[in-house]
Amino acid sequence: MGNLPTVLDVAEAAGVSRQTVSNVLNAPSLVRPETREKVEAAILDLGYRPHASARRLRTQKSSTIGIRLDPITTDGISGSILDRFLHALTEQADRKNLRMLLFTATGPDDEIAQFRRLSEGADVDAFVLTSTFHGDPRTEWLIENGQSFVTFGRPWGIDDMADPEHLWVDVDGAAGLRDATRHLLGTGARRIGYLGWPEGSGTGDDRRRGWLQAMRASDGSGLSDEQLAVLEVAAEDGVTFGADAMRRLEQQAGVVDAVVCTSDSLALGALMATGGRIPVIGYDNTPVAASIGFSSVEQPLDEVAAGVLELLTGAHGGRVHPEAAVSDPRHRLVAPRLVVRDGPSVIAGR
Structure with missing residues (x-):
């Protein structure tokens, strides 16, 4: 088996400095889009993967995103949507060398307790919330405690399109x-x-x-x-x-x-x-x-997952900074599509 590609290999392939490659991996907002694209293409071509442990020591971050694993619904139908979202999110996070940490909670208060435990232990860098609702106490806690997070679902009950403290992705x-x-x-x-x-x-x-x-x-x-x-x-x-x-x-x-x-x-x-x-x-x-x-x-759950990761890793970094002039929108509203079928030929009534 040959030697694994290094940061220097990526830098040479992209025609940039080693520091530029490091910036693309750890602080992509510092790199011009066209340069970042060249580096990302070289990473993909070479199959380069940064060593997770070394990266954590260097950045003092875990490169880990926490998300609650929702309970199974009684009919097992609608709950499959969040399962598919979680799969898409995990798959796309892996391509960005990020890890997902799953946890369970019995309700919003228990989920907040899990936020506190995971953030105090530096186990995660950010959270993804699902199943948002009016007056959601989870987002309030995360904002008050300075945590990076993005929600799949709007922060219902407020002016969600322009709210300065929430980053969210939702389907229209x-x-x-x-x-x-x-x-x-x-x-x-x-x-x-x-x-x-x-x-x-x-x-x-x-x-x-x-x-x-x-x-x-x-x-x-x-x-x-x-x-x-x-x-x-x-x-x-x-x-x-x-x-x-x-x-x-x-x-x-x-x-x-x-x-x-x-x-x-x-x-x-x-x-x-x-x-x-x-x-x-x-x-x-x-x-x-x-x-x-x-x-x-x-x-389109792949688009939702991509939007969540953009808000977590892009210019916002999972947090809104009112004092910074960031032009990137704070939300992504994704268009769904209608799948038309002929309908069941036979179905038993009750």
Whole structure:
């Protein structure tokens, strides 16, 4: 086996100094983009990987990102999204010579206790938060304690687009269900129902807004707000809840041409309740949607993971510095895409 490539090898291949290579690895914001690209190309070509232990001693950093491993959901459907995000994040972090440290927590307070333990022990340099919600105490603690972090999900309940203290990446849920509803309207459906989560869920409220926008548009359903009100039902997430919500929707609305849902779990429940006799579109494009064959909105998790790592390792370094003139946006809002399928040929009703 030949000798492993060194920093000097990378410097010679890129035509730069050894210090420039070191800056690209440890402080990329100091290097001009075109120079950084040359060095990164040389690193890739040579297969160079810095020695993690030596790097920690040199920078006094662990090169490690902490993230909570969410509990398994009861239906095992919607929870797969965070699993896929974690896989994408870990894979892309490895290419940047960063490590992921997984931990568990029973709730927000327990997660904060884990933040404290890991930061005091210098086990991690930054955190990634998922499943954000209104009044999230986790972000408050991280800000107060000067920790670097990025959230997958907006800091709901504040002016999240311009908030000076939060760095976040999210998928545009309103755009996703707006596209789904417009697709159904384009097929001739007019009375399009909506199955969503109870009000107060930032993510759920955002997706509901997309359905409403499409239904209220000049080329939409032509229904009044009063008529639209009977076409929506809120339910907890889960297949059984989705089936019950679909039955309630048909009882209160009468004729329903099609349904859009906040999750694939609710969508599967709706399909079971109707026996697949009307079109149903879910959200998350889980393996269940693909195997059964119903349409769903897909979250581009590779793009989300890339955005998270950009905010952690780029100009911001996981923290907002109001006194610094950093032009890089503090957030990334990623566009989802609608995956259209013919629908299940046969599905048993309940």
